[in-house]
Amino acid sequence: MNWLTNWSPSWQWFHRLGSPRWFYQTTGRWLPWLSLLTLVLLGTGLVWGLGFAPQDAKQGNSFRIIYLHVPASFLALAGYYIMAIAGAIGLIWKMKLSYMVMKSAAPIGAALTFLALFTGAVWGKPTWGTYWVWDARVTSMLILLFLYLGVLALQYAFHSNEAGNRASAILALVGTVNIPIIYKSVDWWYTLHQPATIKLTSAPSMHPDMFQPLLVMILGFYCFYAVTLCLYTRAEILRRERKSSWVKELVVKGQKS
């Protein structure tokens, strides 16, 4: 496989990206700024959405749950791609760091999928009259939650790390089938769930006064996801690399300061 990584200097970034140490140091520099940006975006978006956005003509104030529901659902889905792609890179290039990212993405994705379902349920009660329906969108999101939990569980189901990683990665890849089903579920089946508010191909079906804070919240959630993925991966790096000299140096340096 040497030809894959050595044939051109442009592959150097890929090689370096595979180094847990490089990842740990680089994210250590970014994290304070990224966290600050996340706090500002989420704080602004939440106050704007909950207090200043006009209420919905049909749904009244219950629609304000959209400012949590849609961003959480976005990242629950985007996070699945990240987990599956990290798993694929791990399978193909046997990259340790990539498996660590995959493992880290699983609990975050599960938590965000749970939030999407939970905020959907408390939004459903005042709008649909019920917390739960077994319709296509809601059920396929529940399957997403189980996929995340499955990837998480497989990590601990094997004695060797390597076997657990490979099994998790394969389940993550097979599960990607579910993602387009979730996206398309509101178009393919008769469902209570409203169609997508935001589409890349057309203008949003929302008034700008309502849409702008939603955009801020989605950006905030993307940043939040990046922060948590870095934090989880860094913890995993420390755990797995605890015997290496650079982690020991890091800990000694931390004790002195």
Add this chain to the structure above:
Amino acid sequence: MNFQFENLQQLLAMEGHGPFVWTAVVVSLAVMIRLVTKPMADSKAAQKDVARDIARATNSNGEA
């Protein structure tokens, strides 16, 4: 752009939808805070383990 509510009570009540909206907010924030504090605690625990290993190694070297 105006604040949509007259006072704090109205903001909390949201014309009857308050319990739903605020439950969603509180649970979301709780889960999100957990997603940040959990890996930070894990990192700290891992560093403590390493520190203990180092201390143990230097101790046994001193005895030998």
